[in-house]
Amino acid sequence: MSLPQASDLDVAGKRVLVRCDLNVPMEDGPGGSKTVTDDGRIRASVPLLRDLADRGARVIVMAHLGRPKGAPDPALSLRPVVHRLHELIGLERYSVHGAEDVTGPDAKELVERTGPGDIGVLENIRFDPRETSKDDAERGAFADELAALADLYVDDAFGAVHRKHASVYDVAQRLPHAAGPLVASEVAVLERLTESPARPYAVVLGGSKVSDKLKVIEALLPKVDTLLVGGGMCFTFLAAQGYDVGSSLLEADQLDTCRAFLETGKVVLPVDVVAADRFAADAAHDVVDATAIPSDRMGLDIGPRSVELFARALEGAQTVFWNGPMGVFEMEPYAAGTRGVAEAVAALSSGGGGALTVVGGGDSAAAVRALGIDEERFTHISTGGGASLEYLEGKVLPGLAVLEAG
Secondary structure, eight states: OOOOBGGGSOOTTOEEEEEOOOOOOEEEOGGGOEEESOOHHHHHHHHHHHHHHHTTOEEEEEOOOSOOTTSOOGGGOSHHHHHHHHHHHOTTTOEEEEOSSSSSHHHHHHHHHOOTTEEEEOSOGGGSGGGGOSOHHHHHHHHHHHHTTOSEEEEOOGGGTTSOOIIIIIGGGTSOEEEOHHHHHHHHHHHHHHHSOOSSEEEEEOSSOHHHHHHHHHHHTTTOSEEEEOSTTHHHHHHHTTOOOTTSOOOGGGHHHHHHHHTTSOEEOOSEEEEESSSSTTSOEEEEETTOOOTTOEEEEEOHHHHHHHHHHHTTOSEEEEESOSSOTTSGGGOHHHHHHHHHHHHHHHSSOOOEEEEOSHHHHHHHHHTTOOGGGSSEEOSOHHHHHHHHHTOOOHHHHHHHHO
């Protein structure tokens, strides 16, 4: 895929509209305020914004946060994100300001007072219902308003390129445009995974449901040497083998599909799990065989023997793609499986093995940060889980197609 690059744009003195992925988790702070709990995506956006500002651009950032249903929602305002961006990008050297609306009077005023080297941030782009509209004319009208704020457009929000949204697709049709470094690096890595991966090639999948990963499993199984399955989705595979999975998450309508996947001989499943009597950190829990989960227990993590099994299955792999946690890592009693597998994957590239290790964004990337694992030990950590999966499925991603089209 040949994408125009932001580094090739002449941006000095020009208004550059940048689509960033600043959709980060938040929590309630003092006095009803919100604070950012994982600033990974904000940090990932900083290099491009600094580069554009250093080259004299008048930078205007647009991004979404959560799903505000097409109307302003104070709980989903980008104000806390703007504050954290200002801290990360450099309080002394760079000026970062936020608007109170998206394309209204305050946004227009913000653009006017954003000078060369300054950075302005529009309010949550999804506060306007036209951003996600299925109607081309509605999205187009919104894109016209956004494009009127700028001279150039750069997309650095890989996590949104699989969406045909106004800020991702339609604006790029209205302005000279380019891909930011995040988008370019994501595409380069995904091309390596799909076109000529070094072997052995192993994929580790977790998360809740088989149905969420069905298409990517179908696309990847013919290409990989090993598919390791953990997380909630493993219980449907175990049930497909005839085992009782207790009260664990189960998709009965996917049993036949899982049996077909198992027939390839490439699927590796857990041999033990951490089973609890309820979904809670303080629930009674213990490690049981994956083939003998008590009827009143639910599996919430893979067990220590499974971590060892998965680590052995990964030995010698030259390409690894990991998407989805092995358990409910947010609760400490059920975090060991994800931590163990993450360490095994990281060791392949950081321990002298030289493997390409790709963390497929979303909960996997959040787990790496939450569990305190050095991100530099992986070759690449994606900023877009859903977009990564759809690329690997072979889908055309609107945000990439429109950039490539020129």
